Amino acid sequence: MSLPRRCCRVGTLAVLPLLLAEISLAQVSTGTIVGVVEYASGSVVPNTNITAVQQETRDTRQTRTNDRGEYNIPYVRTGTYNVCVEVQGFKTETQTGVVVQVDQTVTLRFKLQLGAVS
Secondary structure (H helix, E strand, O other), rough: OOOOHHHHHHHHHHHHHHHHHHHHHHOOOOEEEEEEEEOOOOOEEOEEEEEEEEEOOOOOOEOOOOOOOOEEEEEEEOOOEEEEEOOEOOOEEEEEEEEEEOOEEEEEEEEEEEEOOO
């Protein structure tokens, strides 16, 4: 084997661990927040805004409920969140201290009460 080929192989082997370390650092650990929004009567609330705010970074994620009142916020960075629902004519509902861990799905259920938006 010639010297240039041997140097190329040695160089590749030396760089490979550095590239793998870089890739593993670039991966972000996430979880998921899911749930349902209902009126106090038990019927579901479609097309409602859901907001999740990470307490440490103020990173904000938003979604809407589907026709069955369900929502799904995927790829949420790990941390502690405040999750709130606001619907015209109902009190704002907030769940604080929601902890999202790696590969965990957190399920939250909201029951809306009549009243002014707070």
